[in-house]
Amino acid sequence: MKIALFPDDYLPCSTLVHAKMFHELALELKRLGHKPVIITPSHCKQAKRLVIDQFDGVEVWRFRNPAMRGQGKLQRVISESLLSVNAYLALKGRKDIKSFDACVNYSPTIFFGPLMRWFKRHCGTYNYLVLRDMFPQWVIDEGLISARSPIAAYFRFFEKVNYNASDSIGLMSPANVKYFSELHPNYRNLQVLRNWADVSPKSFSSSLIDIRKQCQLDDKVIYFYGGNIGHAQDMGNLLRLVETMQVHPEAHFLFIGQGDEFELVEKTKASKGLDNLTLLPSISQEAYKEVLTQVDVGLFSLAKTHKAHNFPGKLLGYMVQSLPILGSVNQGNDVIEFINGEGAGKAYINGEDQSLYEAALMLLQDQYSRKTMGVKAHEVLTTSFSVEAAASQIIDTIEKANQ
Structure with missing residues (x-):
């Protein structure tokens, strides 16, 4: 199968855990005989809407999008909100876009939902959502935003689009499946998908940093x-x-x-x-x-x-x-x-x-x-x-x- 993977950040520049996890997943899918393609935002100035390269033997499509992290909360919301729009503009003209069989989407971010819906309708993909955090619920729980605020309603809209575009939703523990079901009782397509890692340890090394x-x-x-x-x-x-x-x-x-x-x-x-x-x-x-x-x-x-x-x-x-x-x-x-x-x-x-x-x-x-x-x-x-x-x-x- 040809499988598109959608982390909102990726190697080699990212230090985020999920960037590493998705690289390891791509390598394993490739080992199993599938064709993984990472589709991810550039996070920096990029002359072309889409740049295709290879990283560690994995095909990577980087679409132009403003940086999200380290820019302040407002800029992050704006940049993340543009993810599906900019990805669509970068991908819509590709003749091979309909060759994808499945999409694996990582959340958070919640803003790949519209793109997943487009892939499902335009390409007939099966969409698997790797759901690691229930945003915006946790920021509401923390008191960072009000549950009745316009920004909460905005986030909730995209959250719902994200879930509705998913054929399966993988949560990281049985307790999270239970909690998700309490918040969103209409969804039955849930399963436990634990976090993952390459289990091979690295020998002691201090060549880059001691x-x-x-x-x-x-x-x-x-x-x-x-x-x-x-x-x-x-x-x-x-x-x-x-x-x-x-x-x-x-x-x-x-x-x-x-x-x-x-x-x-x-x-x-x-x-x-x-x-x-x-x-x-x-x-x-x-x-x-x-x-x-x-x-x-x-x-x-x-x-x-x-x-x-x-x-x-x-x-x-x-x-x-x-x-x-x-x-x-x-x-x-x-x-x-x-x-x-x-x-x-x-x-x-x-x-x-x-x-x-x-x-x-x-x-x-x-x-x-x-x-x-x-x-x-x-x-x-x-x-x-x-x-x-x-x-x-x-x-x-x-x-x-x-x-």
């Missing part, structure tokens, strides 16, 4: 957070842990990423004198992989007000490198039971600061437990979160529908 040498952390146990530093992650949750751990000089926290709470972390570090925290902006995916070979514990966090039960994609990167996982999330999130039950680390409800601190201290002082939990994390990844399993599930779903 974080211990660069930040003078040679003798430290490094607690690492990598990825989106945003409101949904509630970085204040992790900053409280950083502050509490100041009394243990052998522990150091390293945050690398981008997002709308980067400045908050920067200011808190300065105002509270958090010398046990190093904050760095995003780095390339290859450098990020190297950092994962050099650190000791993988951190994660989700805001306590979150209603969706997300399994943060960054956990997969930690698990690939056999890092024990430490963090806290919203109540009811089945990631807590999953991590604790599998012995892959320690997870708590956001706000259980004392328990989180005690677990961090245990991982600092007990090297055996640190290593054992890391090994378990990789075992769980191999059995439950392989890209092979995800690709096979998507293909099976499409093929059964076409029988």
Whole structure:
């Protein structure tokens, strides 16, 4: 089958987890004998409406679209709103556009919905939606916008278009399927599609970046957070842990990423004198992989007000490198039971600061437990979160529908 994949960001420039996930999915689909094509926005000035190139053996179609991230919230809404329009203008004249059999769309963003509807009507594609976050519900839950505001109605419209254009919707956990059904009871085309990763670990490397040498952390146990530093992650949750751990000089926290709470972390570090925290902006995916070979514990966090039960994609990167996982999330999130039950680390409800601190201290002082939990994390990844399993599930779903 010829399959179009629609991440809203892609390699080699993107540092986002889903960009890496979709590249791994494309490689696996290609290995299975299919023809994947990545269709993604340029995020930069591009003379032509459409530029076709190759990345790591994968065909990539980049359509011209303004940058979305790091431009402010209003500009991001405008840029994302243009995704389907600009993609349509770039693709409509291609003679081979009707050769696609299926589309795999990633959300968020919600704004590929009109394009998916066009593909379905114009090309007869089967559309599979990989739904990782229920936008705009989470920003309403966080109080960032009012449920009755015009902007919420605008987002809801595109959200509905996105769902209606999808033949199947894959959510990351059983709890998320249940929550989605409560919010949108009319949809029955739901299934659990777990996050995925290439399970092959990277050997220790420091050719691109040596974080211990660069930040003078040679003798430290490094607690690492990598990825989106945003409101949904509630970085204040992790900053409280950083502050509490100041009394243990052998522990150091390293945050690398981008997002709308980067400045908050920067200011808190300065105002509270958090010398046990190093904050760095995003780095390339290859450098990020190297950092994962050099650190000791993988951190994660989700805001306590979150209603969706997300399994943060960054956990997969930690698990690939056999890092024990430490963090806290919203109540009811089945990631807590999953991590604790599998012995892959320690997870708590956001706000259980004392328990989180005690677990961090245990991982600092007990090297055996640190290593054992890391090994378990990789075992769980191999059995439950392989890209092979995800690709096979998507293909099976499409093929059964076409029988």
